Amino acid sequence: MSLEDLIYRNRKRKVATATPATHEARNKLTVASVTTVAVAKSKNREAANDPASIPADCIGALQSADGGLYLPWGPYLSPDDARRMRAELVGMIEALADLECWPWAYRDEVLTAAVRGPLSALMPDLHHFTGRLTAARAVR
Structure with missing residues (x-):
């Protein structure tokens, strides 16, 4: 499901995906604020895929499709x-x-x-x- 589909579903249902601390804060959430958060997360994921953003202590780590870095725990098995x-x-x-x-x-x-x-x-x-x-x- 794409980001646009999530935004459309949130607008259609008027559901916020964030979890506020208080009930008053929950009433103040709007679809625009949820959209802003979703776009920011998307930009963070794109930045994580940039080789220049990999920390020095993670050089050589494998990178998953979603941009996360990981080290394999054992030998490769076919x-x-x-x-x-x-x-x-x-x-x-x-x-x-x-x-x-x-x-x-x-x-x-x-x-x-x-x-x-x-x-x-x-x-x-x-x-x-x-x-x-x-x-x-x-x-x-």
């Missing part, structure tokens, strides 16, 4: 890498379940959580289950 790692995780969980004689319901619950979990949990899960599987094989 979709094929993620699928391969998920398959390895499933294999580890099944092997551990066989070694430790897990009930089927528990095995299904752990597998569901591992397969449907967020990508950010994939590497910690691999680390966790690698350690548990190594320990279980050492005991046998």
